[in-house]
Amino acid sequence: MDIKSFTEFHEKLLPEFNEFLTEKITKEIKQPILRDSILYSLDSGGKRVRPMLMLATAYSSGVKYDDLPKYFDIAGAIELIHTYSLIHDDLPEMDNDDYRRGELTNHKKFGTGPAVLAGDGLLTQAFYWIAKSELDTSKRMAAVRILAHNAGPMGMVAGQMTDITKEDRKLTEEELTQLHKQKTADLISAAITIGASSADHRISKELVMYAEKVGLAFQLKDDLDDADDGEDAHKNTFPNLIGKEATEEKLRNLVKDALNAVLKENKFDKNLLVSFLDYFRK
Numbered sequence: 001m002d003i004k005s006f007t008e009f010h011e012k013l014l015p016e017f018n019e020f021l022t023e024k025i026t027k028e029i030k031q032p033i034l035r036d037s038i039l040y041s042l043d044s045g046g047k048r049v050r051p052m053l054m055l056a057t058a059y060s061s062g063v064k065y066d067d068l069p070k071y072f073d074i075a076g077a078i079e080l081i082h083t084y085s086l087i088h089d090d091l092p093e094m095d096n097d098d099y100r101r102g103e104l105t106n107h108k109k110f111g112t113g114p115a116v117l118a119g120d121g122l123l124t125q126a127f128y129w130i131a132k133s134e135l136d137t138s139k140r141m142a143a144v145r146i147l148a149h150n151a152g153p154m155g156m157v158a159g160q161m162t163d164i165t166k167e168d169r170k171l172t173e174e175e176l177t178q179l180h181k182q183k184t185a186d187l188i189s190a191a192i193t194i195g196a197s198s199a200d201h202r203i204s205k206e207l208v209m210y211a212e213k214v215g216l217a218f219q220l221k222d223d224l225d226d227a228d229d230g231e232d233a234h235k236n237t238f239p240n241l242i243g244k245e246a247t248e249e250k251l252r253n254l255v256k257d258a259l260n261a262v263l264k265e266n267k268f269d270k271n272l273l274v275s276f277l278d279y280f281r282k
Helices: 006-028 032-042 051-059 067-090 106-110 114-129 137-151 156-165 173-198 205-226 238-242 244-263 271-281
Strands: none
Touching: 006 051, 006 106, 006 244, 006 271, 032 067, 032 106, 032 244, 051 067, 051 173, 051 205, 051 244, 051 271, 067 114, 067 137, 067 156, 067 173, 114 137, 137 156, 137 271, 156 173, 156 271, 173 205, 173 238, 205 238, 205 244, 205 271, 238 244, 244 271
């Protein structure tokens, strides 16, 4: 099987991956309220961009399509981390959001205590899944190292702390870039680099650059998508800081840099990661 389009790859693999996530959580989590709270957020209609990028990178590195389910534990761990971060982000003590994707946020549905514990459960279960993966020890250890580094206090959590402690003042462009590099881009970077390392592909500076540029581009597109609804009027976003046109130009440059980086990658089928960049042109 030879898939050249990320959209085709995503549409073909997503149903099987979604079924894997639901069945595994349902089987493993016995406490009923905890299980329901976790599944409520995990099955809330996310596009699974991060695990799909991880699997797409593994596929591009030479893993056969039919062998990709062997990598679902690792990809699933990335999605568990992402989901935990959304649950905690929505809490009253952080962003204090009542709705996500048009539905009540976890703490509004189940209460703050259960939401905190659901996030805690997702975070720890992610590393259990990596430990129990079929992959060999060196690949599992690499996944633990990369994910813990990028999602923890040296990455995503640091960005979250900056976000809640500096929301009362206007950040500089450099500060805002660093915030979103950590809060958003680091987990996307982890997905891509874990995909490569899990498939025995060398993590080159070109692949790292692609991952970092895509990760930041993801945040800029999100800012632009939300720019016209008025909800972010008083938040630290790129359109609020540098203007919508400058943000669009910055996004185009990030996509261009990502494309140039991945085209230099050796011994790697570039089609899926190149076609993924179409996401930012819509």
